[in-house]
Amino acid sequence: RVEAGETMSWLGEDKRDMEQFISIEGGEYFLRSLERQVKIESFEISKYPVTNRWYEEFIKDNGYVTKEYWGKEGWKWLTDENIKQPGYWNDRKWKCPNSPVVGVSWYEAEAFANWLTAKRDDGNTYRLPNEKEWEAVSGGKKGREYSWGDVWDSNMCNNGEIDIDKTSLEGMFENGNTPEGVSDLNGNVWEWCMDWYGDSRSNRVLRGGSWFNNERLCRSAYRRYYH
Numbered sequence: 001r002v003e004a005g006e007t008m009s010w011l012g013e014d015k016r017d018m019e020q021f022i023s024i025e026g027g028e029y030f031l032r033s034l035e036r037q038v039k040i041e042s043f044e045i046s047k048y049p050v051t052n053r054w055y056e057e058f059i060k061d062n063g064y065v066t067k068e069y070w071g072k073e074g075w076k077w078l079t080d081e082n083i084k085q086p087g088y089w090n091d092r093k094w095k096c097p098n099s100p101v102v103g104v105s106w107y108e109a110e111a112f113a114n115w116l117t118a119k120r121d122d123g124n125t126y127r128l129p130n131e132k133e134w135e136a137v138s139g140g141k142k143g144r145e146y147s148w149g150d151v152w153d154s155n156m157c158n159n160g161e162i163d164i165d166k167t168s169l170e171g172m173f174e175n176g177n178t179p180e181g182v183s184d185l186n187g188n189v190w191e192w193c194m195d196w197y198g199d200s201r202s203n204r205v206l207r208g209g210s211w212f213n214n215e216r217l218c219r220s221a222y223r224r225y226y227h
Helices: 002-010 052-060 072-081 106-120 131-139
Strands: 021-024 027-031 036-040 043-046 191-196 204-207 223-226
Touching (some): 036 131, 052 106, 131 204
Antiparallel strands (some): 204 223
16 A cells, blocks of 8 residues: 555645645543643644645745745754754655655754745644644544544554555554544554643743654653753
8 A cells, every 4th residue: 555655646636635624622631741731722733634746846946045934043053053844854764755744954944944934825823733632633522542532552652563665655544533634643654743841941842752663752742852
């Protein structure tokens, strides 16, 4: 299935809309990471992680040379390190058009969202979710262990137990979607959130686990950080 899906994507035969957003109802959500109820305002979230195809639009539209898309720290990092594209961008293993983009720093994720706000100019502000919002989507109002329910099933997402050994086509594990239809929140790739991790302001929050990780790290409530 992985190979067939990738072949379709490379040939341009995967015609799905990979840039759609799904409405998330506001209300009280039980967040297992906090062990309490939290009020969440309604918002929309991308049905899929950002694909290589979508991110390439940002690169081709001068995303890496337009200062307005970057925060102050991000622009300094970009210019100091002479960054022109994500890590692994030229490695075909990670470049399937409808697989999630990888090797993206928090700064690049922020810049992509700012670019999308300017590009669409539709009255909406596009941004990374905060981690409470992210967990509310993955866990639902009752705080599911995983996007699909409370019982681990390694066939519900791309994880380290099934030995795909790389990212997979987005939406391939459709049975692992949330009830609202959001895909790939567990496994496949770690996902940046808006928040700082802790008080040091040196690391940002990651959620969701990846193709490399086990069931514990793929839980809706699991928190990870990276600089």
